[in-house]
Amino acid sequence: MSTELLYDWNIVGKTLPIFANPIELCDETLRDGIQSPSVCDPTIDAKLRMVDCMEAIGITIADIGLPGAGERAVQDVTRIAKHVRDKRMKLRVNCAARTIIHDIEPIVRIQHDVGIPVVAYCFLGTSPIRQYVEDWSADMLLKTCDEAISFAIREGLETAFVTEDTIRSAPEILEKLFRHVISLGCRRLVLCDTVGHATPDGARNLVWWTRGLIKSTGEDVKIDWHGHNDRGLAVSNSIFAAEAGADRLHGTCLGLGERVGNASLDQLIVNLKLLDAYPHDVSRLFDYVKLTAEACKVGLPYNYPAFGMDAFRTATGVHASAVIKAAKKGDQLLADTVYSGVPANWFGRQQEIEIGPMSGLSNVRHWLHVHGYEADEKLVHAILEYAKTSDHVLSGTEVSKVIGDRMQTGG
Numbered sequence: 481m482s483t484e485l486l487y488d489w490n491i492v493g494k495t496l497p498i499f500a501n502p503i504e505l506c507d508e509t510l511r512d513g514i515q516s517p518s519v520c521d522p523t524i525d526a527k528l529r530m531v532d533c534m535e536a537i538g539i540t541i542a543d544i545g546l547p548g549a550g551e552r553a554v555q556d557v558t559r560i561a562k563h564v565r566d567k568r569m570k571l572r573v574n575c576a577a578r579t580i581i582h583d584i585e586p587i588v589r590i591q592h593d594v595g596i597p598v599v600a601y602c603f604l605g606t607s608p609i610r611q612y613v614e615d616w617s618a619d620m621l622l623k624t625c626d627e628a629i630s631f632a633i634r635e636g637l638e639t640a641f642v643t644e645d646t647i648r649s650a651p652e653i654l655e656k657l658f659r660h661v662i663s664l665g666c667r668r669l670v671l672c673d674t675v676g677h678a679t680p681d682g683a684r685n686l687v688w689w690t691r692g693l694i695k696s697t698g699e700d701v702k703i704d705w706h707g708h709n710d711r712g713l714a715v716s717n718s719i720f721a722a723e724a725g726a727d728r729l730h731g732t733c734l735g736l737g738e739r740v741g742n743a744s745l746d747q748l749i750v751n752l753k754l755l756d757a758y759p760h761d762v763s764r765l766f767d768y769v770k771l772t773a774e775a776c777k778v779g780l781p782y783n784y785p786a787f788g789m790d791a792f793r794t795a796t797g798v799h800a801s802a803v804i805k806a807a808k809k810g811d812q813l814l815a816d817t818v819y820s821g822v823p824a825n826w827f828g829r830q831q832e833i834e835i836g837p838m839s840g841l842s843n844v845r846h847w848l849h850v851h852g853y854e855a856d857e858k859l860v861h862a863i864l865e866y867a868k869t870s871d872h873v874l875s876g877t878e879v880s881k882v883i884g885d886r887m888q889t890g891g
Contacts, residue, residue: 481602481868482697484858485814486817488595490769497757498723498755498757499722499723499757500725501725502515502757503722503727503728503729503752503757503758504541504600504727504728504729505538505539505540505541505728505729505730505731505734505745505748505749505850506539506540506541506542506543506574506704506706506728506729506730506731506785507539507541507542507543507731507733508532508542508543508706508730508731508732508737508742509530509542509733509736509745509772510522510527510530510531510542510543510544510545510560510777511544511545511575511576511736512543512544512576512730512732512736512737512738512742513732513733513736513737513742513772513776514735514736514776515737515738516716516737516738516741517714518778519736519776519777519778520775520777522774522775522776523775523883524555524556524559524560526771526774527544527556527560527775527788528559528560528563528774529771529775530566530733530768530771530772531544531560531563531569531571532685533764533767533768533771534571534707534768535550535567535569535570535571536761536764536768537749537760537761537762537764537768538758538759538760538761538762539571539745540571540572540728541572541573541574541599541728542569542571542572542573542574543573543575543576543601544561544571544573544574544575545557545575545576546558546575546576546577546583547575547577547583547586547587547590548577548578548582548583548584548586549586554586554590556593557575557586557590558590558593558857560573561573561590561593561594561596561598564596565594565595565596567707570682571595572599573596573597573598573599574598574599574600574601574640575590575598575599575600575601576586576601576603576642577600577601577602577603577604577817578602578603578604579603579604579625579628579629579641580624580627580628580891581627581628583602583629584628584631584632584635585601586604587600587632587637588632588635588636589639589814591636599637599638599639599640599668600637600638600640601640601642601670602628602629602632602640602642603640603642603643603644603670603672604621604624604625604641604642604643604644604657605645606621606643606644606645606646606649606653606654606657607645607646607648607649608646608648608649609648609651610644610645611653618653618656618764619743619793621653621657622657622660625641625657625660625661625664626660626664628667629641629661629666630662630664633664633665633666636833638667638668638709639665639666639667639668639880640666640668640669640670640704641657641658641661641666641668641669641670642670642672642706643657643669643670643671643672643780644672644674645672645673645674645675645677645684646670646672646673646824647671647672647673647674647677647678647682647683647686648672648675648677651689652832654690654693655693655761658690658693658694659693659697662694662697662699662701667699667700667701667702667703668701668702668704668728669690669694669702669703669704670703670704670705670706670730671686671687671690671703671704671705671706671721672706672707673705673706673707673708673714673717674706674708675708675710675712675739676707676708676709676710676713676714676739676740677760678707678711678712678713678717679713680713680715680716680717680719680720682717682722683705683707683717683718683720683721683724684720684721684723685735686721687703687705687721687724687725687726688724689726690703691724692727695816699718699858702727702728703725703726703727703728704726704727704728704729704730705717705718705721705722705726705728705729706730706742707731707736707742707743708738708739708740708741708742708743709735709738709740709741709742709743709744710739710740713800714731714735714741714742714743715744715748715751715891716749717743718730718731718743718748719748719751719752719755722757722805726784729735729743729744729748730742731743731744731745731748732744732745733746733768733769734746734772734773734776734778734784735747735767736772736776736778741773742783745761745784745810746765746768746769746786747786749762749765749786750762750765750786750822750827753777753826753827753854754821754822758813762826762827762828763826763827763828764828765787765827765828766827766828766829767828769787770787785822786822786827786829787827787829791822791824791829792820792822792829792830792832793815793832793834794819794830794831794832794833794834795831795833795834795835795836795838795839795843795873796837796838796839797838797840797841797842797843798840799819800833800839800840800842800843801840801842801843802818802819803815803818803831803833804833804842804846805818805832806818812825813825815831816831821849833846833847833850834847834873834874835847835863835864835867835873835874835879836867836870836874837867837869837870837871837872838871839864840864841860841864843864844863844864844867845860846861847879848860848863849877851876853883858886859883859886861884862882862886863879863882863883866878866882
């Protein structure tokens with residue numbers, strides 16, 4: 481499709497690439513995602529299939545569990561790590577842990593037993609409200625970091641320091657903690673919007689501030705952004721964080737997670753792909769979304785972006801007519817774009833034309849052609865007349881009944 485057919489206001493005023501560096505993704509579905517009280521913890525077989533999908537769509541690293549939670553978690557994490565090892569995946573793995581030795585020890589054992597790197601993402605609450613509730617002092621937080629991060633690094637673990645509720649934490653305490661863990665050898669800081677408080681400006685401000693602090697240390701330290709969706713801004717915040725200089729974005733498939741969930745990883749991928757910032761093949765992304773919904777026993781909303789039932793489905797006459805005319809020009813991208821901001825074909829989907837009370841003759845002719853019927857004009861008008869009396873989009877059974885009735889009457 482010619483670029484002359486679209487004028488893109490999204491790029492007006494942009495003189496540089498939106499993202500200075502390639503964007504990495506951390507998939508939190510198997511840890512943060514299944515912490516949702518409304519989802520089921522998938523079977524280990526389902527988890528392995530989910531990991532296969534992560535590999536297929538180019539995910540950088542996956543959080544495969546919190547082994548400090550108990551023996552079942554240790555078994556699942558070990559099995560997944562061995563699966564990644566045995567299939568020689570590019571996908572890296574990490575585990576979550578409280579910033580205490582008790583939680584880090586099982587990760588050390590798993591890394592030793594499996595023989596591949598397992599990154600320890602060690603989290604610690606740092607906001608003033610959490611410090612007040614827990615009666616934690618700044619000195620206690622520093623001591624906790626010193627003991628746990630030193631232990632992890634000494635035991636050969638690559639370590640990321642995760643500050644819970646970073647977006648509501650004071651720069652004074654963050655600076656002390658960040659400088660200390662960097663001095664210990666930690667080379668990744670994870671900035672968290674744990675309760676979904678951030679706006680895009682807040683995400684950008686925090687990443688900019690952290691970049692400045694890292695620069696002053698002279699060390700090569702990466703930044704992760706981990707956001708939740710309580711204000712419905714998680715995907716936007718993640719994109720702003722990446723534009724501000726975050727190296728790795730976290731999310732979960734379908735946005736599963738505590739309360740209203742995390743940044744939706746699949747929606748992030750859709751947007752990064754459209755921003756020409758995700759070079760991987762995403763044709764199996766729909767498979768991953770369906771598998772996660774099934775494995776976690778959650779419904780997929782009909783209007784869910786890109787992957788809901790109605791994402792590329794219309795019964796409106798004007799819309800359907802334009803899509804059909806575009807398809808007849810032999811250009812798949814044109815058909816995908818004339819009435820959609822997301823090309824269905826990129827993500828394993830296709831345009832669907834239905835018949836309903838808002839339909840026109842083009843809907844009926846197209847439906848009959850797709851389903852192998854001759855588009856006899858009397859039949860076309862009979863189906864449309866029936867649809868106009870309905871209060872819903874017709875099912876295939878209903879259309880077939882009209883066809884059958886016409887055949888019986890010979891009309």
